[in-house]
Amino acid sequence: MPGKVHVTTTINGESVEFLCEPRQTILEVLRDQLDLTGTKEGCSNGNCGACSILVDGEVIDSCLMMGVEAEGQEIITIEGVASADGLHPLQQKFLEHAALQCGICTPGFIVAAKALLDQESDPSEERIRLYLAGNLCRCTGYDKIVRAVQDAASEMAE
C-alpha cells in the first residue's frame, strides 16, 4: 500500500487538510477522520444517495469519490447546510412536513434538494422527483419529502 497523500480542501467554508490513503473514499474520510458523520453510508456503490455531498455546487455520491480527489475542491456536507442564523428553509420544511421518519436518508435528501434549489427557484413536482431519484427513502413513500421541497422553494422565492 503506497503512503498517505496530503490533501488540502475546503469543507463547509473552512480550509481543511488531511492525510488519506489512495483507497479511501471521501465518504470514509469525512466520517472516520473528520468526524462529519452526518453524511451517511447506505450502499457504498452510488445507488442510494445517503452519502450525497456538494462538490463545487454539484451533488455527488461521496462513496464514489476518492479522498484524494478532494484536493482544491469546495465541499458542502449536511453539517454545512444550516447557518448560525438557524436552519436552512429545506431543513425547516422537512420538520414541518414530517418529511423524515427514521432520518437516515434525510441528510442526503436535504443536500440534493439544496443543489436543485440553488439552481432552480421554481421546480415542478416532476422536476423535483427526477432530481431526487438518486436518493432512496424506504420510510416515507416520498410524498412528504416532495411537498417539503416544494414548500421550501416557495419560501425561498419570497
Place this chain on the structure above:
Amino acid sequence: MATKTEDYLGITDYKVIGTRPIRHDGVDKVIGRAKYGADIDMAGMLHGAVVRSPHAHARIKSIDTSKAEALAGVKAVITVEDLPLQEDKIEDLGEGAANLQHLRANVLADGKVLYHGHAVAAVAATDIHTAQEAADLIDVEYEVLQPVLTVQEAMKEDAPLLLENQTTESLGEDTGQKSNVCTHFRHELGDVERGFAEAELVIEREFDTATVHQGYIEPQNATALWSADDQITVWCSTQGAFTVREQAAQILDVPVSQVKVVPMEIGGGFGGKIRIYLEPLAAVLSKKTGRPVKMVMSRTEVLQATGPTAGSFIKCKMGVDKAGKIVAAYAYMAYESGGFPGSWAAPGAMCIFAPYNIPNVLIDGYEVLVNKPQTMAYRAPGATNAAFASETIIDELCEQLDVDPLEFRLKNSAREGTRRADGPVYPRIGNEECVKTALSSEHYATQLNGKNRGRGIASGFWFNVGLKSSAAASVNSDGTVSLVEGSTDIGGTRTSIAMQLAEVLGIRAEDVKPQVADTDSIGDTDVTGGSRTTFATGWAAYQCALDIKEQLIERAAKLWEISTDDVVFDDGTFSSSDSSKTLSFKELAGMLDETGGPVMGRATVNPSGVGGAFAVMIADIEVDTETGKVEILRVSVIQDAGKAVYPSYVEGQMQGGIAQGIGWALNEEYAYNRDGLLTNASLLDYRMPTCLDLPMIETHIVEVPNPGHPYGVRGVGEVPIVPPAAAIANAIYDAVGVRMTNLPMSPGEVLKALWSKNGENGTA
C-alpha cells in the same frame, strides 16, 4: 400496573393528541447531528469484517485462519468454535421463540452453510481495509451440496435436507419424520366442504410470491466492548435493545445483567432489525483483544445475509352463494423459513380472510426450510403474500358476479362479533368504515379513462400486538417533564408517546423531553414492531402521567392543607374544590422542593386490548403493453387508526407502507441462480421504488376508537403494506384483462401474461 381490555376514555376534545408538533428529535436529524450506530468512534477501536459463504448449501470441511492472523494489523480471528456451545432448546428471546443452537449457527455457521452469504468467520483489525483483506485470506474448504430454493422443491420427499435432525411438527405433534417442512398447522371454522358445496360460484388459483427484503437504508451495525470486569456494552441500531440483550446474553452464555445494550438512532428496520447478527461477533472479538470492536455490514452483506421476508406458494379457493355472500374459503400457505426454522405463514394465516365474515374456513400452513437467509419479519409479515391471493380472488368473484368490489366488501365485511378462522372474535373494528370511506371518496367517484388504464381495489388486515413497555418520567422545576422510555424511535414515536403524557398533564408536547434509554436505564420494553409502540409505550407514558398527577394532587393538598379528595385537576390546573385556590402545573412544578422533593412517575404495561387494523387501497395504473411496465397513476389509502395521536406520522406510515407494497408488487425480488447464489445483491439490481416511480399518496385516516386503549389507539405501522400487491394486480386486470398470480409483476411477467392472452404479436 394492570391494564384492562375496556379502557377507552371516550374523550373527544383533545388538546395535544391529534395535533402536529415538530418531532423532538427532528432538528438533530435534519442537521446531521443524530448519532446512528455506524457513527460511533472510540479510542483504540478496532474494525471487524466477516467471511461469508460463497455457496448456498455446503459442508465446511476446514477453516484455515493462519494467513489472516499473520497479516499486520490483524488482532483476532474467530469461528463458531469461539462461541459457547448451546443446548438444543427453544427460548423466548423477545422476538418469538428461537432454538439457541440455530441462533448460534446463524451468526457463525456450525459445520454447514445454509445460504449464500452465511457467516463463517470474523476478523478484527486496526482498520476496515485490513480487516477486509484478512477476511479474504481465510481459506475455507467446502463440500458443496445441492441447494433447495423453493418451497415446492423443498417439500418433495427426496429433497436434500438442510438440517439433518429437522422433523415435521404437524398439528402440534412431532411426527418424527425428517423433512424440510418444520411446521404444519391448521385453522378450521365451520365445515368448509359443505360451504363449497353450497356455493354458487367457486374460484381457485395458485400464487407464487418472491423473497423480498425490508430494504432499510442503514445497514446492520454493532460496536461492542467486553471490559476487563466482564461487563459487555453493545451499541447498535436495533428495533429492540432488550431483545438484543437477551439474544446476545444467550449466545455469549452470560447473565443478561452482564450485557448493556445502548440503542443508537436506527435507520429503518421494518422487522429486519430484531434478530442479531454482528453483536456477538463484535463482543467475542472485543473479549479477545480487550478493545472496542465496530462492525458494519456492506449493502451486499445486508441483502445476502439479513432480513429477507418469506417468499411463498399459496393455493387459495373461495366460494360465494347466490346472494353474493362468501360461504367458504380455503388456503394452503407454504412459506419459506430460510436456512433455519421460524416463518411467517402463521401470521399470514391470521390475516388471509380477516376482513370478511366467512362461516366455513380451512387454512393449512407450512413453514419450509430453503437455502436462503433465515427469513425475518417485514411489516405485517406474511400478510401481504396472503392478501395477494385472497384479494385477487375476491376481485375475480366480483367481476363474475358483476358487483362493485367495494359493495361486495361491505356486504361481506367482518365486524364486531365476527369470528376469525384462527379463533379470535373481533371487538369493535373499523373495517366497514374503511370500505365506506373508500366508496365515498373523491378518488373512487372520479372515473378513470384511457387505454390500458385500470383501477384496482384491495383490503388488508393486520392484528397488531401489545407486549411489554416501560416508561419513567420526572417533573422539572420549570414545568416540563423528562420522559425516559425503552422503545427505539424509528419514525416519530418519541413524540407520539410524549403526546399521550402531555395530554394527561395538560402541558404542551414541546414541554415533554423524551429520550430512549439503554437497557440499564429503563424497564424491559419489547421491540418497536407489531405496530405496538404508540399503542403500548404510549400507554405506559399515559400511566406515568397518571402517577405524576396523583403525586401532584397530594402536594397541592398538603400546601393548601385540604384533603386530596378536595383537589381537582383539569386542563393543567390544580384547584381546590371550592375554587378558592389554584395552581398551574408549572407553578406547582416549581414548588416541589418545598413540598417534599422531586416527583417521578413510572409505569410498566403489557396491555391486552390490542385493536386490529384494516386498510383499503384504491390504485389507478397504466400498463405499457409494449414493455409490460406498470405505471402508478394515482393511489389512495384508507386506514383505521383508532385514534391518530400524531396524524402527520400516521399519514407517513400509510404512505411508506403503500410505497413498500408497490415495490413488492412491481419490482422487488431475490434473484437466485441455479446454484443458489444471489445475483442481485445491490440496490441497483434489487430495485426499490424511487420518488420518480410514485405519485403523491392520498391518505384517509378513519378513526374508530379501539376500546382496548385509553385514547382508542390502534397500531398503524404495518397494515398499509398489505393491500398494494393485490390492488395493483386487480388494476392490471382492469386495464388489460390479465390475471397476475406471481409477484413481482415485473415488466417481463406482465408481458408474458399479455402474450399468453393475445399471442406475441396480437392485440386480440
